[in-house]
Amino acid sequence: MKQHKIFCLVLTVAFSLMLFGGFSLFAEQAPKAEKAEKVEKVEKAKGPYLFGVSIWSDSGPLSKKVISNLRYAAGVLGAEVEVAVDGFKPDNQVSNIENLIARGCDAVMICNCTDAVVPKIVKLADEAGVPLALYFRKINDPEIKKYAESSPYFIGNVHEDEVAVGYNLGSALADKGCRNAVIINYNKGDTTAENRYKGYKKAFAEKGIALLGEQWDILDAEPAANAAESFIAAFPELDAIAVGGGGGGPLSGTIRAVKNHNKIGRIRITASDFGPDIAESLKNKEVAAMSGGHWTDPFFTFILLYNYVDGTPLSKKVETITMQPIYLTSVSEAQEYMKWCMDQPPYNDEEIKNMTVRHNSSFTLSDLRKIAAAYSLQDVIKRHK
């Protein structure tokens, strides 16, 4: 008992010393410590570069594809990828970035769950002197955007043109002759959902489709099915349902409702983030058009970071790269997509190497922008045929 107490006491004292004494000691020696760190970093450059990736999950189809694609690209360039799962929770995102930096990552990238967490993450990167970039995301809040851009270590972000996604899918509905549509969307306030909504509305307005109703905050199959059934019952003239996103759940719920009312083919559905069963859905006429295949987005973030880490940054400013997802409107297109984008990498080893200044000294930011903007099914087929 006595020993136990003494042990605790020692522990407490050590702990307090570490907290107070240690810190002030460290504060005085700060410059020295920094120097030591720099030495370490130079040495490190000899080994393979390590890229830290914080991702929401490691089990969904999208996240799995993102991870495997990044690992592939890193392998081509002789680099390594460290993945940490954050569940889209701010505290985990902060912890992940901290841990990845501590792991010795040469650069970190994250799909931030909210704009609000960005300042803290940027601050962490700043303090550690580690470059940081976002994937799948754009900073909407002007104040936070300004704060992030003032940081020397914030490199930039890659995101989809979600307004264009909504616009293209909305146009696809018009092409199929739809006149009366509703929108089922996920979280109000989420940048992606809001932008797709804007795109749809724009397309509907231009092409003369009436927007009969809209339903938000739908994240699962069940509520989506309920919403769709209500719409079908309320508007007999309904011939189009646009599903904003939210993974596969809302889409499958919507399809189920339409099926139940025997309106497959008469009510057309568009959605985003297609999965592996896209060909089947198109064949059964369950969906009219879908967007997806944007798992290459983090790959472009990775290319930005790689060139920076390698000492040949593509830009001295904070850069935003916009890319296009792939649109599929027919079975044959879906089969082509499977063949050219899923079964083999959309960018082969040669092409990946050519996106680095190390292997292609004339490569510039505008080249990268062009590649990202050109990404489409036809683009991949053209390059690899």
Place this chain on the structure above:
Amino acid sequence: MSLLRVENIDKTFVTTRALKNAAIIVEEGEIRGLVGENGSGKSTLVSIVSGIIRPDGGRMFKNETAYAPESVLDAGREKIGIVVQEMGTIDGLTVAANLFLGEERLFKRFGLLNTANMNRRSLEVLHRYGIVNIQPDADIGALTFEDRKLVEFAKALYIDPDLLIVDETTTALSHHGREILFSELKRLKKKKRSVIFISHDLGEVIEHCDSVTVMKDGETVDTVSTRGLNEHDLKELMVGRELQHTYYREDTEASYEEEVILRVENLTLNGAYYDVSFELHRGEILGIGGLTNCGMHLLGKTLFGLKPATSGSVEVSDGNKRITNYVDAIAGGIGYLPKNRDQEGLMLLSSIRENICLPSLSSIQKRGFISPSKERKLAQYGAEQLSIKMSSINQLCLYLSGGNKQKVALSKWLVKDSDILILDCPTRGIDVAVKASIYGLMQELKKEGKAVLVISEELQELIGVSDRIIVLKAGRVKKIFERRKDLTEEEIIHFMI
């Protein structure tokens, strides 16, 4: 041929040596008594024989073949059954489920338990032993302590044991329960089965057993035949020294001060007791007697503020404070020793120190700070005052013997310096030596001018220690006796029933 032979058994709990070279031989068809002070190792020994715990060393033989049970079920297979001292049934199960615990396969068909069948069998078993007031499908938790004991008893009997062990059960049983018990023991003997019977009631042991084994400090001291044995000799064997003939008070007249310290007026708790009024004086030992369900136990709880009365009042003279809850009661100088020691009197998973100091925390704290050394001193003082047998004041109460547990439960009110002590069955399940010290303590408190209120089911005890005895019948005060030389049990019983 001996039925059971136990040799050189040793057992140590943490730091306490519970058994040293214990040995016992039980013959076929013999009822063997097992007596000894609290903590002498009786329960430990029978727990080992019945597979509840395992010995550190030693050997056992049943019918001259080696016997080393790994569990109670193991022992059951060898036809050795036990009724334990504490609660041996499992709450939340029905009577039938408890009865056939571990034997469910008898009623299983295609993996399903045939409950109706099991209940029917249970009813048969219970009736066979003359237990007619218990329904097999009742939740065992809803039964009285006595009924639960009887179920345990039936459970031990229905396996038709070669050896039945009954550990200190009779204190929990009523007259009727005891009758069932002893008639079954006789029947077992007739069938050439054997019994080990543990009890603190030495008269009972001498009456019903063929021979008695005496234990002291973990050793089996002696085994004697009960023929011609008297209680006093047996006590001497147990304590190992000459006993005073009586441990009750020697004076034969009531004596107490004028000053009233606790006043009870027209106290009524519907369904328990009605219109109870009395005054407790300084220096008085006031006994309350009656049948178990006469309301006296609940009365004790009301006096301590635990069970609000329907009407009437309890007042402490010190400032004429009315007692309505237990916090006030303690502040008013009342201490309470509950009947159910293990569930209400003690925190078994806390140390002796924590138990003793708990009510006194407010008096040893200084601006919110409780000094560990003060706490230690207080506990040490309390433990020494009652000479509690322990390895240290930091020992958990769980590992104490019954008598020492009772001493700890008492000690917390002594160190608190309570003026009024309400003792509910203070000597229940306790050996003679501790009993004597508790009686001595009551007299000392009396001398100091404190007041003691003893609630007891044992009339001999009430007569022996009280200045006055209040007799309750069906919740009403029937008679108040003053202490006098020729007061007899018969005289009191007359008013109880």
Place this chain on the structure above:
Amino acid sequence: MRGFKRIVPYIGLVLIIVLFSALTGGKLLSFRNLKLIFNQAVVLIIGCIGVTFVMAQGSLDLSQGSLLGISGAMAATFAAITPGLSLPLAILTGIAVGMINGTLLAFFKIPSFIVTLCVLFVLRGLTVIATHSGSIPLPFAMLSLDNFRIKASILVTVILAAYYAYTYTSLGKNMRAIGSGETSARYSGVPVERMKVLAYLISGLLCGLCGWLNVVRTGAADSKTGLLFELDILTALVLGGMPLTGGSSAKLQSAIIGGLMLALLSNGMVLVGIKAELQQAVKGVIFLLAVYLSFERESVVMIK
């Protein structure tokens, strides 16, 4: 054997430190990384300390996860008005929730497991509403409050105050007495109901403080903030040697040791480069081992 079990958590802590130090070539114990572990552990440790008071009484508090969320949301909402309001409001939220928990348990006699589980759900709903299903950013200026010294002072103050209250005052002793035997404690004069409410109040207060610290750390209050935090707390406490049934043998050290261990584990596994897919499994195995080694089968059997 009991003595051995008591030091199992310490041995575990030392083992984890030694193991990960070796695997990371000493990187684990670099000052920068220690600071990091501290950063990640401080909220967990404070949360654990609060729950220890509840568990000492043999009850559970599962409402922590959502309480962290709602107190954070309160802090962020009011920080937008006046930054000075954020801390008091987070703590007040915690106290209010603690009082509700305690009252439902002590006076309405609903088991603590049920009460706090229901409160967990209700508060999660409120958090989603308060954050408008999204998140509330904190004013930039407040990010500077996520400062090592401030957090260290808060942690040390909380540890010392809690240790004092738990060990040297009638408050702590009464609470442990309830955990050892509620009826017996009552019969010895412990105001059981008041103590129960107080324990939840302490737990809520500290969790409110955690909510504020967490918001300041991440710069945002999110609808998902604190999700599964209550399980992290339980895991940490068990790693620290706390019996899952709680009771008088609950020790405050468990909160500190356990919180540190869990933070060390998460950090160490990333440092070593254990695949994300494997990290959960490794944690599970270590947890199982901790329970196996420190579980006191004997006394649990004796409890019931």
